[in-house]
Amino acid sequence: ESTIRKYREIWDLFARHVEAEELDELEHVAVSKFVHDPTVQKTTQDCRYRHVGAVLRWCDYENVIDRVEKPRTGDKLPKAVREDELRSICREAVKDYRKKRRSGYCRPREIVWIVPAIRFAYLTGLRGSELARVRWRHVDLERQQLTIRKQKSGNESTIPLVEPARELLRALHDGEGGNTFVFRSPGCDPEERSARRFREHISRRFAAWRDQAGVRSELTLHSTRHGFATRLAENGASAITIKNALRHSSISTSLKYIHMANERLQSEVESAFS
Numbered sequence: 709e710s711t712i713r714k715y716r717e718i719w720d721l722f723a724r725h726v727e728a729e730e731l732d733e734l735e736h737v738a739v740s741k742f743v744h745d746p747t748v749q750k751t752t753q754d755c756r757y758r759h760v761g762a763v764l765r766w767c768d769y770e771n772v773i774d775r776v777e778k779p780r781t782g783d784k785l786p787k788a789v790r791e792d793e794l795r796s797i798c799r800e801a802v803k804d805y806r807k808k809r810r811s812g813y814c815r816p817r818e819i820v821w822i823v824p825a826i827r828f829a830y831l832t833g834l835r836g837s838e839l840a841r842v843r844w845r846h847v848d849l850e851r852q853q854l855t856i857r858k859q860k861s862g863n864e865s866t867i868p869l870v871e872p873a874r875e876l877l878r879a880l881h882d883g884e885g886g887n888t889f890v891f892r893s894p895g896c897d898p899e900e901r902s903a904r905r906f907r908e909h910i911s912r913r914f915a916a917w918r919d920q921a922g923v924r925s926e927l928t929l930h931s932t933r934h935g936f937a938t939r940l941a942e943n944g945a946s947a948i949t950i951k952n953a954l955r956h957s958s959i960s961t962s963l964k965y966i967h968m969a970n971e972r973l974q975s976e977v978e979s980a981f982s
Contacts, residue, residue: 718759736775753779787926788934796921825891831873833936833954836907844885941969
């Protein structure tokens with residue numbers, strides 16, 4: 709749904725910026741002007757190029773988009789949260805909860821329930837939307853695995869649950885099962901929710917506690933997923949293992965974490981001889 713919204717948003721914006729009313733009238737110069745708009749960031753230019761280009765190629769107008777130069781954004785490495793940073797963020801969450809409880813601004817467990825959700829994301833590499841959909845019937849502690857019912861590709865898969873993740877789930881479980889969501893506030897519907905709103909709510913809380921903790925401002929909720937992958941790479945996992953664990957569609961994405969681990973190794977070796 710979010711992908712469709714993004715395509716519609718960019719295409720509507722594109723339609724307002726070009727004079728052509730039909731694709732047959734569209735010139736590559738108009739596309740290039742829209743894509744390489746100097747008033748927007750490079751990442752936005754790249755996003756426009758990909759989304760407009762995808763539609764044009766689907767409509768057999770690749771001759772138009774192929775004449776537009778692809779924006780140069782550079783190859784940026786993922787922003788992975790470190791374990792110490794995650795602990796700092798979680799501590800701020802607990803402090804925030806205690807402060808609001810003393811002031812009477814929240815009910816028991818109203819905010820603090822987010823802490824195990826963030827930790828679980830780091831221990832499993834789940835995306836925010838996947839975290840939102842975890843129900844107790846998806847958890848199999850005996851087989852030490854979690855079933856992902858819906859993800860980016862639309863496929864179903866299982867991921868391993870490491871002992872810290874299993875311990876977290878055992879601490880949370882209070883006899884509920886079936887369709888009940890694992891991570892939720894005390895007052896929410898236990899079986900119905902918007903995954904998008906859940907993700908956005910957790911992301912806002914994460915950003916607020918991140919700033920209060922004074923850790924890197926570029927970290928987001930998605931950085932927990934990057935942190936999971938980076939930890940695998942730093943412990944010697946292959947690109948294939950990382951690809952399977954995070955369910956990447958391309959191994960090139962998985963290789964970025966290998967590069968990050970190698971850079972850290974280089975830095976530590978250098979510091980040992982400095």
